[in-house]
Amino acid sequence: GENVEQHPSTLSVQEGDSAVIKCTYSDSASNYFPWYKQELGKGPQLIIDIRSNVGEKKDQRIAVTLNKTAKHFSLHITETQPEDSAVYFCAAATGNQFYFGTGTSLTVIP
Amino acid sequence: DSGVTQTPKHLITATGQRVTLRCSPRSGDLSVYWYQQSLDQGLQFLIQYYNGEERAKGNILERFSAQQFPDLHSELNLSSLELGDSALYFCASSPWTGLGNEQFFGPGTRLTVL
Numbered sequence: 009g010e011n012v013e014q015h016p017s018t019l020s021v022q023e024g025d026s027a028v029i030k031c032t033y034s035d036s037a038s039n040y041f042p043w044y045k046q047e048l049g050k051g052p053q054l055i056i057d058i059r060s061n062v063g064e065k066k067d068q069r070i071a072v073t074l075n076k077t078a079k080h081f082s083l084h085i086t087e088t089q090p091e092d093s094a095v096y097f098c099a100a101a102t103g104n105q106f107y108f109g110t111g112t113s114l115t116v117i118p
Numbered sequence: 119d120s121g122v123t124q125t126p127k128h129l130i131t132a133t134g135q136r137v138t139l140r141c142s143p144r145s146g147d148l149s150v151y152w153y154q155q156s157l158d159q160g161l162q163f164l165i166q167y168y169n170g171e172e173r174a175k176g177n178i179l180e181r182f183s184a185q186q187f188p189d190l191h192s193e194l195n196l197s198s199l200e201l202g203d204s205a206l207y208f209c210a211s212s213p214w215t216g217l218g219n220e221q222f223f224g225p226g227t228r229l230t231v232l
Contacts, residue, residue, distance in 0.1 A: 042220075042221075044223075049225075050225060050226075051120065051122075051208050051210070051223030051224050051225055051226055052161070052208070052223050053120070053223065054220050054221065054222075057220075097160075097161060103174060103216075104166050104173050104174035104215060104216070105163060105174050105176060106151075106163045106176075106221075107163065108160055108161040108162070108163070109160070110160040111160060111161075
């Protein structure tokens with residue numbers, strides 16, 4: 009089955025700096041890669057996603073890049089704000105099966 | 119608020135018992151997904167239903183079962199509970215099935231097995 013690895017497990021950045029979270033996957037059949045943000049006591053919320061036929065996607069301060077050859081994808085958050093502090097999960101999906109990374113706890117220091 | 123509701127919010131039970139977790143999807147959503155989130159294994163996909171039919175199966179134990187009813191709400195049944203089943207259980211819903219179909223997560227049910 010699919011194996012998704014996510015790094016780093018914790019990340020602290022100063023407000024205004026950029027944050028980068030990286031994930032790798034093993035199954036070349038995976039073709040959909042969503043990123044979720046989970047705040048304390050809440051369920052995960054989709055923040056951005058990318059399909060395998062696209063190399064990069066941007067939505068305001070958030071961007072995702074995908075390298076299908078190397079089987080890795082990354083989340084980039086620019087101009088971080090304290091409200092970006094949360095746990096972020098990457099996922100790789102094949103059909104209706106979603107495989108999640110182990111999460112990155114991001115802390116933005118004011 | 120995602121529009122997905124889950125009950126109960128917290129559940130404390132003993133080993134060997136059976137519990138039922140309930141999920142009501144967003145209005146109009148036909149797909150329901152169940153996930154288990156534990157500290158040591160992260161977020162794991164369990165099972166998906168679409169319009170009453172099972173569509174995909176993940177790492178769901180044989181002691182666990184689920185169903186989706188005609189009104190589209192879903193229940194996850196956990197039996198012969200073990201200490202290791204203690205976790206957060208999330209339900210998510212989406213309008214249909216297939217890729218690129220944004221999943222909206224509920225607030226979760228925290229299960230504690232003593």
